[in-house]
Structures are given as structure tokens and as C-alpha cells.
Amino acid sequence: MEEQTIFEIIHNMDKVTNNLIIQxxxxxxxxxxxxxxxxxxxxxxHGNSRPSDIAKALGLTPPTLTHLSEKLVQKQLAVRIVDEKDRRIIYLGITDKGLDIVQKANQDGQILRRNLFEKLTEEERQQLLKIYEKLTGFL
Known part of the structure; x- marks a missing residue:
């Protein structure tokens, strides 16, 4: 495969992803x-979790997670919980308001996916699924 083709694929994947994020x-x-x-x-x-565990699971740096969690706590979507046995350990937990936001985000995401993927035929959707499953196996 030519290198230019690889970069074209990556570029187009990025364009689709960036457009999805914007939409x-x-x-x-x-x-x-x-x-x-x-x-x-x-x-x-996963329930209440240590920020370092969340960062690791999501592939984020600890400072990034600190920044994200600060906003979530400020918006009352998450709370900080001190471990009763070891007060040095702090967990992050989700609030009812946070659960509602996740549900809304998922609903909006489903609308977006439906709008995007209905432009493809059923055969194209199945091909895309197989391609992503195959590529995921190599990562």
C-alpha cells in the first residue's frame, strides 16, 4: 500500500471523527x-473510582482528569468522596444529575449515528463494521 494512501485514510478518518464531535x-x-x-x-x-484509575482506563493523563473532574464537580454531575479508612484516598462518584447527562448524551449520540449511518446501505454498514472489528484486533 502506498504511504500517501495510508495518510489519505487517516486524514479522512480524522475528518469524519472531527465532524462527529462538532455535530x-x-x-x-x-x-x-x-x-x-x-x-x-x-x-x-464502574461506580466510585479513584481518579488515577479512571485516567488509566480512559487513556488520559492525571492532570487532564483533574481538570475534567473539577468541572464535573462544579456542575454537580460528580462528587468527591473521601475513603473512610484512609482519608488520603479520594474517589469520584456520579450524581443523579450526572446520570441524566449520560443518558441525554447517549440519546443524542444515537440520533447522530442514525443520521450518519442511514446514508450508507446495509451492505456498506456491515463492511464498515467488519473493517473496524478487524482493525481493532491489531491494536
Whole structure:
């Protein structure tokens, strides 16, 4: 495969991803980024978690997670919880308001995906799925 073709593929993947992020931001309209929603979704699925564990699971740096969690706490979407046995350990937990935001983000994401993927035929969607599954196996 020619190198230029690889870069064209990567460039087009980036364009699609960036466009999805922009469209989702317009649809969601909550002054939160995708990384904020990923943190909340992690808390929803895994319960109270140490920030360092969340950062590792999501591939974020600890300072980035600190910045994200600050906004989530400020907006009352998450809370900091001190470990009763070791007060040096702090967990992040999701609030009911945070759960509602994750649900709204998922609903808006489904609308966006539906609008995007209905432009493809069923055969094209299946091909795309197989390609992504194959590529995921190499990562």
C-alpha cells in the first residue's frame, strides 16, 4: 500500500471523527466535551473510582482528569468522596444529575449515528463494521 494512501485514510478518518464531535457538540449543547461524558460513563459503569484509575482506563493523563473532574464537580454531575479508612484516598462518584447527562448524551449520540449511518446501505454498514472489528484486533 502506498504511504500517501495510508495518510489519505487517516486524514479522512480524522475528518469524519472531527465532524462527529462538532455535530454532537451542537446537538448535545451542555457545555461539556466528550471526555467529560466518558468520565461520567466510566463512573456509571464502574461506580466510585479513584481518579488515577479512571485516567488509566480512559487513556488520559492525571492532570487532564483533574481538570475534567473539577468541572464535573462544579456542575454537580460528580462528587468527591473521601475513603473512610484512609482519608488520603479520594474517589469520584456520579450524581443523579450526572446520570441524566449520560443518558441525554447517549440519546443524542444515537440520533447522530442514525443520521450518519442511514446514508450508507446495509451492505456498506456491515463492511464498515467488519473493517473496524478487524482493525481493532491489531491494536
Amino acid at each position: 454532537w457538540g451542537k446537538l448535545f449543547n451542555e457545555d461539556l466535551g466528550i471526555s467529560h461524558i466518558l468520565v461520567l460513563a466510566h463512573l456509571q459503569h
